[in-house]
Every structure is written in structure tokens, then in C-alpha cells.
Amino acid sequence: MKGLENYSFTCLERFLRYVRIHTQSDPHSLSNPSTARQKDLGKVLVEELQQMGIDDAGLDEFGYVYATVPATTVKEVPVICFCSHMDTSPDCSGADVKPIVHTNYQGQDLVLPDDPAEVIRKSEHPDLAAQIGNDIITASGTTLLGADNKAGIAEIMDAANFLMSHPEIKHGKIRILFTPDEEIGRGVEKVDLVKLGAQYAYTVDGETAGSIENETFSADSAILKIQGVSAHPGFAKGKMQSAIKIASEIVANLPKDRMSPESTTAKEGFIHPVGITGSVEEATIEFILRDFDEEELINQKRLLLAIADEVLEGYPNSQYRLEIKEQYRNMKSVLDKHPNIIRVAQLAIERAGLAPKLQSIRGGTDGSRLSFMGLPCPNIFAGEHAFHGKQEWVSVQDMQKAVQTIVNLAIIWEEQS
Numbered sequence: 086m087k088g089l090e091n092y093s094f095t096c097l098e099r100f101l102r103y104v105r106i107h108t109q110s111d112p113h114s115l116s117n118p119s120t121a122r123q124k125d126l127g128k129v130l131v132e133e134l135q136q137m138g139i140d141d142a143g144l145d146e147f148g149y150v151y152a153t154v155p156a157t158t159v160k161e162v163p164v165i166c167f168c169s170h171m172d173t174s175p176d177c178s179g180a181d182v183k184p185i186v187h188t189n190y191q192g193q194d195l196v197l198p199d200d201p202a203e204v205i206r207k208s209e210h211p212d213l214a215a216q217i218g219n220d221i222i223t224a225s226g227t228t229l230l231g232a233d234n235k236a237g238i239a240e241i242m243d244a245a246n247f248l249m250s251h252p253e254i255k256h257g258k259i260r261i262l263f264t265p266d267e268e269i270g271r272g273v274e275k276v277d278l279v280k281l282g283a284q285y286a287y288t289v290d291g292e293t294a295g296s297i298e299n300e301t302f303s304a305d306s307a308i309l310k311i312q313g314v315s316a317h318p319g320f321a322k323g324k325m326q327s328a329i330k331i332a333s334e335i336v337a338n339l340p341k342d343r344m345s346p347e348s349t350t351a352k353e354g355f356i357h358p359v360g361i362t363g364s365v366e367e368a369t370i371e372f373i374l375r376d377f378d379e380e381e382l383i384n385q386k387r388l389l390l391a392i393a394d395e396v397l398e399g400y401p402n403s404q405y406r407l408e409i410k411e412q413y414r415n416m417k418s419v420l421d422k423h424p425n426i427i428r429v430a431q432l433a434i435e436r437a438g439l440a441p442k443l444q445s446i447r448g449g450t451d452g453s454r455l456s457f458m459g460l461p462c463p464n465i466f467a468g469e470h471a472f473h474g475k476q477e478w479v480s481v482q483d484m485q486k487a488v489q490t491i492v493n494l495a496i497i498w499e500e501q502s
Contacts, residue, residue: 162257197226
């Protein structure tokens with residue numbers, strides 16, 4: 086598009102800065118944000134936004150960054166928000182990230198130098214086949230990279246920089262939102278939608294270049310608390326009923342060839358134990374329940390209850406309690422009522438020279454919650470791959486395509502108003 090052909094993209098430099106800032110969230114923290122370090126990145130982003138001339142950029146007490154790219158048109162255009170999250174996953178260390186840029190990738194396996202046992206193999210990462218000649222960014226082998234979702238942040242920041250430096254390009258009011266704690270399911274708990282003032286939004290947190298995601302899992306958390314019977318182990322015969330052993334039996338009785346993350350794909354849901362803690366007297370199993378069909382979550386709960394009941398039959402003096410908490414729901418039911426949001430995204434991706442691909446997420450985004458809070462919000466690609474692990478990677482060229490797509494979205498909404 087006009088202006089971008091000679092534009093010096095800044096997303097790479099921004100991304101390399103952002104991933105060095107430790108922003109890992111903590112699911113066990115009760116504070117907002119869950120870790121104060123997420124605000125370290127927030128402060129950097131606010132300063133950079135203000136340097137662009139975005140005077141209202143600010144960081145609130147809960148760790149949210151809000152900012153506005155002012156409209157450059159007299160038309161009445163819907164206010165569009167672009168959103169990404171600042172935290173990285175608790176699943177893998179996000180401290181002391183050392184990003185490496187592998188220029189002019191030619192299909193070779195990428196050995197990560199700080200742990201040569203970590204090898205990003207083309208045979209295991211099929212999306213690398215489309216990256217020949219591109220520049221691949223990885224971590225060094227001991228941490229995740231943080232492309233999920235600092236790639237999205239860098240892309241939104243670069244698009245904002247472009248629009249602020251090209252006021253001749255017509256677009257409506259653009260709102261920017263950077264959230265904490267998305268990785269622990271609390272990314273929009275404290276968001277102020279009145280303050281945000283957007284009609285539609287796009288999270289920039291997807292994988293393959295060209296992808297649009299309009300469907301997510303529906304998700305619940307489940308906590309199963311077991312009360313056993315403790316006794317001195319030297320005199321425990323006929324008395325002790327170990328809560329640890331009960332918990333172990335329940336987990337062992339979960340389906341192995343279905344309804345587990347390691348045995349499902351596409352639209353198949355799962356029950357996933359994510360933690361066990363306890364003692365002989367008390368034990369707790371934490372689960373996440375996932376399915377695209379909300380009714381199947383009810384069936385998963387029934388299965389958990391049936392397994393627990395069967396196991397507890399062998400421990401008549403013990404008992405359990407199952408607590409279910411809703412996390413997020415499949416956003417497709419909301420987005421189907423606003424089809425133009427997807428149509429505009431498809432056109433924006435086409436204008437960036439890519440083939441749009443509509444697909445589902447085997448997970449969730451801030452957009453899941455935002456959609457049900459009254460802000461319809463699909464997810465578009467950021468280019469991140471193999472997230473939540475040491476083999477995470479992203480290509481510079483895919484990031485630049487995401488910047489183009491964001492700019493195109495701003496332009497097309499104005500054109501169609």
C-alpha cells in the first residue's frame with residue numbers, strides 16, 4: 086500500500102527490546118496484575134507511544150496500557166481496537182531471554198546455542214517450509230522467546246508508529262489495549278470497556294501468517310479436593326486412606342486414547358490435569374476442561390465425577406468435592422452476529438499479499454472474553470509459532486505482514502464507512 090513500500094519497519098527492533106523484559110505471569114498470585122514486572126514493559130510501551138505523539142497513552146493501576154491513534158477522517162467510522170497481551174506463559178521460563186536472529190533461513194535445523202539439545206527441526210515445525218529466505222527469531226535454548234505475545238505488541242506499536250507519521254492516510258479513531266495476565270486466563274478481568282470506547286476489536290495473537298481465528302475452545306477450570314484419612318504409618322493398617330493415592334488413582338483412570346491433550350486434535354476436547362498437591366490427609370488436583378461445544382464441558386464434568394465416585398468406592402471413609410469455574414467461552418457465537426468484522430480482516434490480509442485462512446484456536450485469547458463482554462473481537466495472526474516452550478520462533482517477514490494487515494484494517498474500516 087501507499088507509504089508502506091518505502092517504510093522502514095520498526096517491529097524487529099521493538100520486539101528484540103520487549104522480549105528482554107521479564108513479564109511472566111503467576112497463576113497463584115491474587116494481585117492485579119499477577120506480577121508487578123508486567124508493568125515494566127507497560128511503562129516502556131507508554132513512553133514509546135508518547136514519543137510517537139500519542140499523548141493520552143497511559144498505564145493504569147491494574148497493568149493495562151490504553152492509547153489512542155487519533156482519527157484522520159471526517160467520516161463517522163467505528164472505533165477499532167487492537168489488543169495484545171504483555172505477559173508470557175508460566176509454562177516455561179521467561180527470564181533473561183536472549184533472542185537470536187537467524188538471517189536468510191535456508192531450511193536447516195536451528196540448534197539453540199545455550200542448550201544444543203534444543204533443536205528446531207524443519208521436520209517437526211512444518212511452517213518453517215514457508216520461511217525459506219526469511220529471518221527467523223528464536224531464543225537461545227534455556228527460555229521461551231516471548232513471541233506470544235510480544236510479536237503482537239511490536240506489530241501494533243509499529244502500525245501505530247506508521248499511522249502517526251502518515252497523517253495523510255485516512256482512518257478512524259484507533260484504540261490500543263495491552264493487557265496483563267492473558268496466559269493465566271485473567272487478561273481482561275480489570276479492563277475498562279467504557280474507557281476503551283471501542284465498537285470492535287482484533288487481538289493480534291495468532292500463529293501462521295494470513296490466519297484469522299473466529300472460534301476458540303470453551304473453557305472451565307476444575308479443582309477436585311480429596312479428604313483422606315491420616316494415621317501413623319506404623320499403625321495404619323485398616324485406618325489410613327491416603328489422599329495422595331486417591332488422587333493418583335483418579336488421574337490414572339482418565340481416558341488415555343481420547344479426551345487428553347496428547348490424544349486429541351482439531352475440534353476434539355480434553356480433560357487435562359495441570360497440578361497435584363497434597364498430603365496423606367488432603368490432596369488437590371487441578372484440571373482444565375476444554376471443548377468447542379459447551380455441552381461437552383458438562384459431559385467432561387460428569388466423567389470426572391464418575392471416575393472420582395468409582396475410585397472413592399474403595400475408600401469408604403474418604404470424600405471429595407469438585408469445584409468448576411467458568412474461564413471463557415467460544416467466541417464464534419458472538420462473532421457470527423457481526424460478519425463484517427471477519428470480512429474486513431480477510432480483505433486486509435489479501436491487501437497485504439497473503440491468502441486469508443479462517444480457522445479455530447485450540448485455546449483462548451483475550452478476544453474470547455472481550456466478545457462476551459460486548460466487544461466483538463476475533464484474533465488475527467502475529468506470526469508466533471511453538472509458543473510456551475523453548476523452541477518458540479517467529480519470522481521478521483511475517484511480523485511485517487502483520488503490521489501491514491493492521492494498517493490495512495484501519496484503512497478499510499474508513500473506506501467502508
